[in-house]
Amino acid sequence: MTIERVNPPELARPSGFSHAVVATGNRMVFLAGQTALGPDGLIEGATVAAQFERALGNLLHALRGAGGAPEHLTSLTIYAVDLEDYRAHGREIGEVWRRLAGAHYPAMAAVGVSRLWDAEALVEVQGQAVIP
Helix, strand or coil: CEEEEECCCCCCCCCCCECEEEEECCEEEEEEEECCECCCCCECCCCHHHHHHHHHHHHHHHHHHCCCCHHHEEEEEEEECCHHHHHHCHHHHHHHHHHHHCCCCCEEEEEECCCCCCCCCCEEEEEEEEEC
């Protein structure tokens, strides 16, 4: 199995994502959207960075449950109820990413939404992975 991150020189240098990811392998994993829900079913964290940490952690637990690891992520969509707040905390969110997922960046998109399923949620992450 190989995962190749593609960042053509004709495009702006990516920061915290890859423009494209080419995956060749045996098993695709589609990861449901995860918010900052704790085991008790309640949202944890008062800030977007704290909620991102919990939501990403939840997504990575699901990925590990399917036999994968952070470096197998090929695509990630981030839904945020306040994109300005998300951007303002970009440095903290980047630190969370590197601590939990390392330096492997999938193809990513951030989407502003008016509301998430969990009313107290500020952010939700959904992804795809290819694992051996």
